Amino acid sequence: MQPEGLKHPNGYQTFQQFIEQWLRSKLMWGNAYILNKGNGLHVLDPRNVYPMLADDGSVFYQVSADKLAGTGDGDIYPASQILHDRFNCLWHPLVGVSPLFACATSGTMAAHIQENSTNVFANSGKPSGLIMTVDGADKEKVDELGKHLNQTFKGQKAGNLAVTAGELKYIAFSPVNATDAQLIEQLGWTIADIARAFGVPLHKIDQTV
Template identity: 40%
Template sequence: MRLFGFNISRAKAVEKALSPVAQSGRGWWSILESYPGAWQQNVEVKFDSVLSNHADFACRTLIASDIAKLRIKLVAKDSDGIWSETSNSAYSPVLRKPNDWQTRIQFMESWVLSKLQRGNTYVLKQRDGRGVVVKLYVLNPDLVTPLVSETGAVFYQLNADALSGVEQSVIVPAREIIHDRFNCFFHPLVGLSPIFAGGLAAMQGLAIQNDSTLFFQNGAQPGGVLTAPGSIEDDTAKRLKEYWDTNFAGKNSGKVAVLGDGLKYEAMKAKAVDAQLIEQLKWTAQTVCSTYHVPPYKIGVGELPSYDNIQALNVEYYSQCLQVLIESIELCLDEGLATGENLGTELDTDNLLRMDSVTQMEVLEKSKSVMTLDERRRKLDLKGVSGGNTIYLQQQDHSIEAIAARDAQLIAQSQSASAAPVDTRNNSDDAEALAQSEQRAFVAEAMLAFQKGLAA
């Protein structure tokens, strides 16, 4: 039996020689315990709860959507080492439509979200009879376990996943899986999610929001105690508490309470202002952003930088956050599809790094001597024009070689003119010739002096 080009019976034969890699930092225990003993102290980092934190959610979805919107190009290298877009029947179809139930954007979002949430992305290849990859499936990380044989060969154990076409548990070699991972702190085959570092801050932010919700459900009034000048029985204290909670707490906050027998209400819990709730919530969001390397202003946290340069802000975001993810995807696709040395994949970052319209037009105007008119028009999604496939240069610009040849000719002419005798008899033509000869001699002497100065 063959699944995705791999013999299942052969896989079962080698299963006994395989062992799972160390899962430190990947399992649920590392997610539940933010530090040793945290579980006993009821300080838990719950994976599902962290995913619902607004800052964590915003960072993950921002990164995934920004990368997913980049078109995947197949590029080829020519004899001059220049990469340009091309098409190929073996690679272009799967890059354009990875599988039957996902678009390219949905597929890439799944890829990036899996990597950000679990530290690992496992992509299963489906091949045709030629061995060419025709389908790609992003697998559920919970259903995949990396294995290492006694000889160091890498395999992956896949549990049943009907959506991806895996009908039963099977072990496949590494060549059938694209494994994109980062933050491999504990094992080279086990990536680590940013949640490992930012989970506690996310839980703190959720706790602040939950506490604030309860606070405002109580009419923005803090909790407190009823005190009496003397001792009271437990039954009386219980009765007073129940009466107070029923009539003056929650939706009944703000009603007038009449206290007798010297009873007095005293607030115990700090108000939101005293606890600096907004500052604490902002700090947790900024901490989460730092673990994803996302500038806080990108998700509405913190102030926007003062300088008004959209491209500079996008380049900062690209270089510190997206670039390593994008280039990792490109390398994984190149190796996974076996494109070779002269073919490769490239994510089109032009839209991501697009400048504001004024700056863009200025840059295109200054690139006349580098790009053809049609190349500049394509940057604006415009068609080519007649004569647009030529690089234009202003006429007064000359090459260094032409300038050097002109100077050499002037020197030679001046030297020959100064060596020839000049008839100075009364003749206007002779006088003009003498003036020109003297001018050429002066130019020659100046050029020689200039060249000696350069040599010195």
């Protein structure tokens, strides 16, 4: 049940529309400014509101003209009349930034990691094992064997059964080496960082993160 004062916040919005605009403003711009006037509560355009500090530390807000809210261009209101709901105050306690901006670096890093991993696995750029000749085959035979293995077991064909002639010795590599482990850990960090920017508890995404 919404508070009594929010059942009819103003003359042009329902409670649901008022809350939606509030949340959109906060999520898209990192700041939501709600002006409390005699004609109701109004969500102001965050791009046209400027926090100001007086010499004694008092907080004021300068706004642009808004016909729905009944404000004039350059009007100044004290903090007692404006509810400033802000997100991710990275540089100043009165200046919020949107979650998308706050986690842009982590998102870009995760995208590059996934793109690089896709290219590596698509081309099978890292061998899963080493095949050694026991009978001392010459270079021509070794090159021929390598070409055969690359053509038969690369990309989507990886994992097929290999049958070759001659005495060969296969040395398997660890399925997840230290580099891969760090890559997985770094991807987990980017997920956690993005979740923090949006205020989402990690246990709601994945308890193993």
